[in-house]
Amino acid sequence: MVRETPYFSYAVGELPRGCQLCVRGEKLVLFTTGACPRDCFYCPLSEKRKGDVVYANERPVKTVDEAIEEAKIQEAKGAGVTGGDPLARLDRTAEYIRALKEAFGEGFHVHLYTTGALATKKALERLYDAGLDEIRFHPDLFNPNSRLFEVEIRNIRNAFDFDWDVGGEIPSIPGQFERMKWYAEFLDKLGAKFLNVNELEFSETNLRALIDRGYKPISNESAAITGSLELGLKLLEWGGENTSLSYHLCTAKLKDAVQLRNRLRRMAKNVARPYMEVTEEGTLRFGIAEYDDLDELYTLLVEGAEVPEEWLYVNRERGRVEMPEGVAVELADAIEGDVRFFIVEEYPTFDRLEVERVPLP
Ligand code: SF4
Structure with missing residues (x-):
């Protein structure tokens, strides 16, 4: 029964x-x-x-x-x-x-x-x-x-x-x-x-x-x-x-x-931004760049590395610039210095719990 x-x-x-x-x-x-x-x-x-x-x-x-x-x-x-x-x-x-x-x-x-x-x-x-x-x-x-x-x-x-x-x-x-x-x-x-x-x-x-x-x-x-x-x-x-x-x-x-x-x-499907991938598990996967000065970082990415602005999102609350995973992988290879690149996976919840962080390259 x-x-x-x-x-x-x-x-x-x-x-x-x-x-x-x-x-x-x-x-x-x-x-x-x-x-x-x-x-x-x-x-x-x-x-x-x-x-x-x-x-x-x-x-x-x-x-x-x-x-x-x-x-x-x-x-x-x-x-x-x-x-x-x-x-x-x-x-x-x-x-x-x-x-x-x-x-x-x-x-x-x-x-x-x-x-x-x-x-x-x-x-x-x-x-x-x-x-x-x-x-x-x-x-x-x-x-x-x-x-x-x-x-x-x-x-x-x-x-x-x-x-x-x-x-x-x-x-x-x-x-x-x-x-x-x-x-x-x-x-x-x-x-x-x-x-x-x-x-x-x-x-x-x-x-x-x-x-x-x-x-x-x-x-x-x-x-x-x-x-x-x-x-x-x-x-x-x-x-x-x-x-x-x-x-x-x-x-x-x-x-x-x-x-x-x-x-x-x-x-996930309702909160994902265009540069985020929704995984099978329902998490959001994307690339991020971290640097002490976010404005300087943004200028470096747009003017120095010629990344189209629509691929980037400055997340001031979290102190980082977000982008598609593939872009982060390419930039991590091309940019030298103190900028840190990662691929992250987060819950699409209000608290955006980070469940994975992989450093690049
Ligand atoms: S003490 Fe906790 S487990 Fe017990 S009835 Fe209240 S909320 Fe439920």
Whole structure:
């Protein structure tokens, strides 16, 4: 009954609609706040995201319009609203959902993750009225001393008063099979549609807590935790036989190799300048020249080396002149002195993360 998907993940039944769009890179990741009523030991949020900040993908945003612009660059067909707990800033979260729906139409699919701690009927009504299509609950299942768990579990019931898809979303934590089973049964009895299970991964901020509890990465190259994937599969096998929920086991590989790459490719074609090559991986590849004085460098390239101006772009923010890769290769051979040439590859994201830099010649 458990099947492997074309995206390196595993499923029982149909993938939740939010996941179907996400794997194709069609979901804007909308982070409406880092605030959260919980303090999970496995929380992957970076220090930067733990504050009350808003991001659309990698882009810090201050207004709804900036989030809409990011969704356009991505050609997004929906959004996944996350945090923190987006319900910790309910007004803001509802405002962003409503604005996205207004900008892109009813068919723009929005799903949201929440702890459930703040999911009163009133709060859910606000989200429903804003246009939310799918809600996923992540209660404090793995914390035996949790104060919030009872409240969260009670609140999940509120979600069934609305006409949207209700599901669960939890990490697969080795040693916690009984708790995961319990939650699957709980959701199934309420009539939920799905349970999404994430392979547990190390992040910069949860590393210490996970190591202290004895968890280990599967290899030096991977952030995935030993035993998490196997446990997720065990839950899917058990759930397929004992419940009528759909399941999706979302792997670390899916996030890196499929979801991210697809999103980068969608964005790359909209942000690439004419001198940039879009690679198979969705990165931007081009040549650059660096020198202490950018104006002097530009004059040298245009007047000294006779490079047509339309092939050059002075990027003052990054302190360099950008150009097609082939031009950089030729110039690196021809120009002697202190000018440094490189071929670089960058993500087409707002932060333009550099993933490769090869010095020339
Ligand atoms: S509920 Fe999510 S955001 Fe909140 S502490 Fe836990 S893992 Fe972090």
